Amino acid sequence: MSADQVSHPFFARLWTVMSAHETEALTELRRENLDALSGRVLEVGAGTGTNFAHYPTTVEQVVAVEPEALLAEHARRAAAAAPVPVSVTGQTVESLTDTAPFDAVVCSLVLCTVDNAEDVAAQLFSLLKPHGQLRYMEHVASAGWRGAVQRAADATVWPRLFGGCHTHRHTEETLTRAGFELQGTRHQWTLPRWLPLPVAEFALGRALKPA
Numbered sequence: 001m002s003a004d005q006v007s008h009p010f011f012a013r014l015w016t017v018m019s020a021h022e023t024e025a026l027t028e029l030r031r032e033n034l035d036a037l038s039g040r041v042l043e044v045g046a047g048t049g050t051n052f053a054h055y056p057t058t059v060e061q062v063v064a065v066e067p068e069a070l071l072a073e074h075a076r077r078a079a080a081a082a083p084v085p086v087s088v089t090g091q092t093v094e095s096l097t098d099t100a101p102f103d104a105v106v107c108s109l110v111l112c113t114v115d116n117a118e119d120v121a122a123q124l125f126s127l128l129k130p131h132g133q134l135r136y137m138e139h140v141a142s143a144g145w146r147g148a149v150q151r152a153a154d155a156t157v158w159p160r161l162f163g164g165c166h167t168h169r170h171t172e173e174t175l176t177r178a179g180f181e182l183q184g185t186r187h188q189w190t191l192p193r194w195l196p197l198p199v200a201e202f203a204l205g206r207a208l209k210p211a
Contacts, residue, residue: 011163012070019048025190030054033137033204039103044093045110047071049078052086062086065093093120101129107136111171113164121178125209134207141168142201150198167198180207
């Protein structure tokens with residue numbers, strides 16, 4: 001397998017089923033994350049293309065990165081039905097050859113899966129135009145007992161089962177260190193707080209690249 005290929009067959013099949021039965025609450029978060037985007041957009045980790053139907057028509061083009069082969073097949077089918085032009089590439093974002101500046105980058109439940117979040121954040125910063133923005137909807141590190149659950153999950157079976165997902169990542173701090181300015185950020189619980197699951201807390205926001 002080459003460096004720009006990813007194979008998570010169990011997760012790919014699981015995610016295909018999960019994304020086809022997504023809750024309305026999560027779909028609303030996707031819509032909010034994509035609201036008022038325009039221009040040329042890079043989507044990192046497109047999965048089955050769940051976002052594609054929700055892009056506003058002010059978007060001129062979406063370049064969608066999905067290196068897992070099975071998920072990329074589903075994403076290409078979703079791209080054909082999207083309201084805006086979408087091209088799907090099987091490259092990883094780390095090996096992306098399209099380096100023309102983008103107006104926006106979209107990350108939905110993907111920064112938890114990359115090998116080196118610091119390097120990817122720096123790369124995304126470099127791919128944006130000045131005043132460009134990164135829209136993110138991500139699992140993030142929780143505090144207290146849930147944080148302990150996340151750390152235990154990350155150290156054992158969770159990344160192996162769920163495509164490399166690490167639930168206890170301080171994603172917003174990583175974006176800030178890369179040079180982004182965070183705006184309109186908020187955290188939201190997508191599951192009851194008492195459930196001992198490591199992926200109940202989401203961060204949603206905009207990370208701007210200064211001029």
